[in-house]
Amino acid sequence: MSKTQIYATSAEAVADIPDGATILCGGFGGAGYPSNLISALAARRVSKLTMVANNAGHKALFDYGGVRKVVCSYPLGPTSKGFLEVLDRGEAELELEPQGTLVERIRTGGAGLGGFLTQVGMGTELAAGKQTVGVDGQEYLICKPIRAEFALVKAQKADRYGNLIYRHAARNFNAVMAMAAPVVIVEVSEIVDGYLDPDTVHTPGAFIDRLVKAE
């Protein structure tokens, strides 16, 4: 038996995400972005969300003021339209992290660790608010793990056991986020008959709670 449940629609797959939830959202720009799941959230007008993603490209959520906080590495560019207006109006907060630090904070969150140490950002304003610690004569910044209640992920193929294969450069943050929340919801292009070859699986179904075929 698999714990992974297959949902008929994106709306049902995100039906229990409450106001105020913290959500990990896969993708780099549009590649690997779970747009059906985000649209389904927007349709419910879920509010006060904290969105953790590489970019701030959640236009469907910004349009009705559904986001309270964005944690990302790059809040500009065509995928981030709408965010700056919300930020300007003081309706949202931004936490900016170097991309590698952001993904590692998510990875350590999923791995059950208390964070990690890095020198990236030391001696710059990117270190603001972070404690430092010395290890073997080297100074490091202490980076806390990121934990979230839900992860929204996009994959290319899945089997009914929840095993996933990503396509090309759409793997990006998805593979890490799929291991970093107690409820992982995956939008896939295809759910195969039978099962995926175990040698080809990128993320094992043991991490995956819900699957829905992209509408």
Place this chain on the structure above:
Amino acid sequence: MSIWSDEEIAHRIAQDVDESWLVNVGIGMPQIAVEPLNQRGIMLHSENGIIGLGPSPAPGREDPEVIDAGKGFATVVDGGSFIDSATSFMLIRGGRLGLALMGAYEVSVNGDLANWRLSGRKIAGIGGAADLAFGAARVWIVTSLFSNDGKSKLVHSCSHPLTAPGVVKRIYTEHGIFEPAGDSFRVVSLPEGMSAEELFEKGVPISIEALSPR
């Protein structure tokens, strides 16, 4: 006075790269080096998850799931691979990247790099710039020597927020190639007919040796 074209700058960069290096080519002006590096068979890295970045696809062959770090359509060369973001940055911080080519707002005489936020601007994106600047074995800058308002981007001390302190090893510009040397910039090479004195008079803090007769 002559200056180098983008093609000439790119050619010089490609000549100076060791073919064993994995190279990350940043957004903006560094992109001029993609083609000559591809032609030399040098493996390129894109931090969003590609090892073996190739040239832009032909019209009609674009794939929205094969993009580079600037979110432009890309291709993958033979021998390349796709990786997740955590692996991509392990590779950067872990010392597997021989070179990061990056743009710059300013570089200081001791190699400080400012290339992510202009001072006075409230919001900017850092992306992978800090990770690359801290993690790559070497950081070379590809930029115009002067900003739009005519100021030298090579400075004694950066006025914009730093991406990383003391990391820049070399700067490639249309007016020559320079290296941070502690209290000034060393001139590595100048275009034919370019005078070091003239650059010095325009505010580029190059070393006195470059100004003495050769």
